[in-house]
Amino acid sequence: MTSNVSITLQNTDDGRGIVAAIIADNPEAVVSTYPAMTKIDCPSRLIMNKTSIEQQLGREFDLHELNLTMVSISGNVDEDDDRLLLMWNV
Amino acid sequence: MALEIKTNSVRQRQQTFSNVARRLGSDKPASRYEEATYDLQPDVNFHYRPTWDPAHEIFDKTRTSIIMADWYDLKDPRQFYYGTYTIQRSRMMEAVEKNFAFAEKRGLLSTYDPEWQAMVCFYLLPLRHLEWGANMNACNMVDQGYGAAITQSAMFATMDRLGIAQIISRIGLAMGGASTLDQAKDYWVSAPEWQPIRQLVEDSFVVEDWFEQFVAQFLSLDGLLYPLVYGHFDAIGLERGAGALSMVTEFMVDWQEEISKWADTVLKRAAAESDTNRTFLAQWYGEWTERVQTALLPLAEKVLGPTAKDILASLRESLDKRAMRLGIQIEAEIAA
Incomplete structure (x- = not known):
């Protein structure tokens, strides 16, 4: 059985761009929108690509900037310069 | 007494402005760029035509031969609106100031x-x-342009160009004061190597079609x-x-890379x-690039010596490739 990983982001201008990038790259992602934040759940693994986020935001994006927008995550993080991968290490 | 705390969640009735929602096809939150761009320019209810050009409306699509079903398709990939533009440029300018301070403190420019x-x-x-x-x-x-999508970015470009002129002026001042700039103006006005370039620039002022001007300036001239x-x-x-x-001109290198993204996206879409x-684009590109290449040669020869011709030819070749990537066919290849 797979359990969900999730990430929650603030509803800021950057946040919306990142959410759009995540949805584009993760077809199985389920998005729940709340007044001030957006929670994304995804079965077993979720990937955030630097290039997709940059395309959405129209500027260079350092994946560390994610911390300015992120409210919470669940899952083990595997991060390099180009992508951040959320999954459960089993 | 028991106190019951109830939470109410209030759902806003609309996520964005109606004009933006109509464009996006649904009422979802729009980015600041979209809100600051879409349909900002008035396009109906013009009562009078401008006295300076009675053949056209104030905002008129027919001032260029380029035809777009929707002029707001020419979006800026950098998503610049006033806020993001000024923040981005102030960051770049901070680096310029730092480099100037470094160079001036040590007198490196003279x-x-x-x-x-x-x-x-x-x-x-x-x-x-x-x-x-x-x-x-x-x-x-x-x-002359139509639609806030392109005119907004062009407005930012006007400021960029003044900023670059200022950086160059400051380099001149650091090199030898105001007389150096006077000397440079003399070169611009009378040195034979500069005359073809000056003529080209002055001719570009009177191009009737603003989109041709865009191609001439931002692709052909800047590109070489x-x-x-x-x-x-x-x-x-x-x-x-x-x-x-090199340190104090780094702004121009970075800027050219960035502005090319805008020019390329707009041209590719058009x-x-x-x-x-x-x-039209191929014709304008062909004519202007040929002229620019010829006009730059005397200056290039003065600085680079006999290799100038080959260097310009190779720059031309890579610019042609760039134009091909944008879907602008070059005439020679169509003929071939």
Whole structure:
């Protein structure tokens, strides 16, 4: 059985761009929108690509900037310069 | 007494402005760029035609031969609106200030090989007049253009060009004060190497079609001039001890890379719209690039010597490739 990983982001201008990038790259992602934040759940693994986020935001994006927008995550993080991968290490 | 705390969640009735929602097809939150761009320019209810051009409305799609079903398709990939634009430029300018402070403190802009200093005065400083010309052209695009998507970005470009002219002026002042700038203006007005370029710039002022002006300025002229001056000329400067000059002109290198993204996206989209558009773009690109290449040769020969011709040819080749990637077919290849 797979359990969900999730990430929650603030509803800021950057946040919306990142959410759009995540949805584009993760077809199985389920998005729940709340007044001030957006929670994304995804079965077993979720990937955030630097290039997709940059395309959405129209500027260079350092994946560390994610911390300015992120409210919470669940899952083990595997991060390099180009992508951040959320999954459960089993 | 038991106190019951109840939470109410309030759902806003609308996520964005109606005009933006109509464009996006649904009422979802729009980015600041979309809200600050879509349909900002008035397009109905013009009562009077401008006295300076009674043949057209104030905002008129027919001021160019390029035809777009929707002019808001020419979006800016950098997503610049006033806020993001000023923040981005102020960041870039901070780096410029830092580099100037570094170079000026050590007198680095006036202590390298005097022969090369004279050359820099000759090839770099007159460019401030060219940048002013580019500012004029971008202003005209803002004036004649249609749709906030492109005129907004063109407006930002006008400011960029003035900023670059100012950076060049400051380099001149650091090199030898106001008289150096006077000297540079003399070169611009009377040195034979500069005359074809000056004529080209002045001719670009009176181009009737603003989209042709866009191609001429931002693709043909900038596409050859920037890599020539800030690439090849600069490389020789490095051998002659003018490393500090590269530091203070780095803004231009970064800027050219960034502005090309905008120009490329706009041109690619306009070319993809129709074959008619593509034909116009190819024709303008062909004519202007040929002229620019010829006009730059005397200056390039003065700085680079006999290799100038080959270097310009290779820059032309890569610019042609760039144009091909944008879907602008080059005439020679169509004929072939």
